[in-house]
Amino acid sequence: GNEESSTVWIPIVLFGKSAESASTHIRKGSQFACSGELSSSQYQDESGNTKTALSVIVSKFYWLGKKDKDDNGAQNPQIPPKEPNIDYENTNIESEETQVF
Numbered sequence: 001g002n003e004e005s006s007t008v009w010i011p012i013v014l015f016g017k018s019a020e021s022a023s024t025h026i027r028k029g030s031q032f033a034c035s036g037e038l039s040s041s042q043y044q045d046e047s048g049n050t051k052t053a054l055s056v057i058v059s060k061f062y063w064l065g066k067k068d069k070d071d072n073g074a075q076n077p078q079i080p081p082k083e084p085n086i087d088y089e090n091t092n093i094e095s096e097e098t099q100v101f
Helices: 016-025
Strands: 012-015 031-044 050-065 098-100
Touching (some): 012 016, 016 050
Parallel strands (some): 012 050
Antiparallel strands (some): 031 050
């Protein structure tokens, strides 16, 4: 049979210095990987239906590569700026500052 596949987007949650660095450096086309704890919460939508929202509380964060095309899909002839060398793995994530991406 034909299997249909779909993409599931799960928001990630970072704290402290990791959140600050990610909010500054992550942009459309950024390639990164993260790992952490899956978290779920329930809420009611406008119709009163109970829904479940998933997110990942990030504990490790890694840059994977650089964006090599511009937003129109054309090759970018310029050399992209070097990604910052930030050690997300050793960043203390216990902080009251939270940002969701």
